[in-house]
Amino acid sequence: MRPLRARPRSASVETAGDPRQFIGARKSMDPIETKLRGLGLELPTAPTPGGSYVPHRISGNTLILSGVICVRDGIVTHTGQVGRDQTVPTACAAAELCALNLLAAIKAALGRLDRVEEFLYVGGYVNAVAGFDQSPQVINGASDLFVKLYGDAGKHARTAVAVAGLPRNATVEVQATIRFT
Numbered sequence: 001m002r003p004l005r006a007r008p009r010s011a012s013v014e015t016a017g018d019p020r021q022f023i024g025a026r027k028s029m030d031p032i033e034t035k036l037r038g039l040g041l042e043l044p045t046a047p048t049p050g051g052s053y054v055p056h057r058i059s060g061n062t063l064i065l066s067g068v069i070c071v072r073d074g075i076v077t078h079t080g081q082v083g084r085d086q087t088v089p090t091a092c093a094a095a096e097l098c099a100l101n102l103l104a105a106i107k108a109a110l111g112r113l114d115r116v117e118e119f120l121y122v123g124g125y126v127n128a129v130a131g132f133d134q135s136p137q138v139i140n141g142a143s144d145l146f147v148k149l150y151g152d153a154g155k156h157a158r159t160a161v162a163v164a165g166l167p168r169n170a171t172v173e174v175q176a177t178i179r180f181t
Contacts, residue, residue, distance in 0.1 A: 030113050032103075032114050032149050041100060043103055043104045044072050044073070044100055044104050046104040046107065046108035047068050050069075056105060056109045061179055062120070062178070062179055063106065063110065063178045063180055065106065065175055067175035068102055068105065068175070069098065069166060069167055069170035069173045070170050070173075071101065076168045078090060078093070078171035080169060080171060081127050081128050081129050081171070082127065082128040082132060082134075082162075085171075088138060091141070091172055092138055092141035095139050096144075096145050098142055099141070099143075099145040100145070102142075110180055117153065117179045117180055117181050118154075119155065120177045120178060121158065121159075121176065122156045122157075123159045123175045123176070124139030124160040124174045125162075125166060125172065125173040125174070126160070126162050127164075127165055127169070130164075136160040138172065141172075
């Protein structure tokens, strides 16, 4: 004979409208990650520092993120200089991957992507041949993703410069500063 078990109580009139019963469910849904999946993208594992520095610093409600390169699962996906080894479109893809790595770093620092209030600054570095003048178009690969995900809050002040080389011969490196809640 099976022992009798207490039946779970259904929500009573007093608790049926209590928003606290949904808190756990609401915490698991991050609308920014949902938008990301809707774009066919997913967050990589947050990158680890490649030297003697920390991945981020927090001052008040400002998060300063160290630069990240176009790496996935520890492998640099785009190497070499734009104008010789890479094209502007492939470098844009590298910049988008840098943006994904920054988003992974934001999630690692803050726990959720929807805590971002606004992007303040993005710095982009493009490994390119001498005289390359299309760095802004390349870094749009990162900037455009932030705007797609955050709307006006994703718009930011920015630097986009060509450089003679980057760590691990990466094609692009991007850093960001954000305000969060």
